[in-house]
Amino acid sequence: MDEPAYDRGMADTPRPILIVDDDAKIVRLVRTYLEREGYRVVEALDGRAALAAIALEQPLLVVLDLMLPEVDGLSIIRAVRRTDRVPIVMLSARGATADRIAGLAEGADDYLPKPFSPAELVVRIKRIIQRSNKAAVVRPAAKVWAVAASD
Numbered sequence: 001m002d003e004p005a006y007d008r009g010m011a012d013t014p015r016p017i018l019i020v021d022d023d024a025k026i027v028r029l030v031r032t033y034l035e036r037e038g039y040r041v042v043e044a045l046d047g048r049a050a051l052a053a054i055a056l057e058q059p060l061l062v063v064l065d066l067m068l069p070e071v072d073g074l075s076i077i078r079a080v081r082r083t084d085r086v087p088i089v090m091l092s093a094r095g096a097t098a099d100r101i102a103g104l105a106e107g108a109d110d111y112l113p114k115p116f117s118p119a120e121l122v123v124r125i126k127r128i129i130q131r132s133n134k135a136a137v138v139r140p141a142a143k144v145w146a147v148a149a150s151d
Contacts (some may be wrong), residue, residue, distance in 0.1 A: 017040070017062075064089065092111070
């Protein structure tokens with residue numbers, strides 16, 4: 001069996017954050033900040049490797065560039081959203097309002113244009129993970145409200 005075309009990080013730790021960008025300097029920078037916060041990180045440098053990593057690693061969150069070789073970021077979002085709700089943060093040099101709207105409309109959970117603050121990206125990632133973990137827990141009060149609202 002061929003090795004995956006992406007870096008698996010430390011393979012025996014919890015679900016990773018996947019960084020997808022064709023700029024190795026950006027990947028290293030984001031990896032450094034996330035690992036400093038205790039996250040395991042895997043990386044992919046093109047869209048095809050990103051899709052493989054998402055399928056195999058089931059990441060906690062994906063940091064995704066828009067302009068990628070092989071498969072672009074919007075196509076990745078569309079493919080992923082057909083079967084998965086993994087949080088996706090777009091990180092792209094395409095920061096025009098239309099680009100941000102397109103990314104969010106396709107299913108990204110957040111969009112941060114480049115140049116960016118790595119510290120801000122980490123805070124956004126933490127909040128999205130926190131919200132997605134809370135959403136995965138069904139609260140009894142929410143169930144009661146949903147039943148009462150449907151009457």
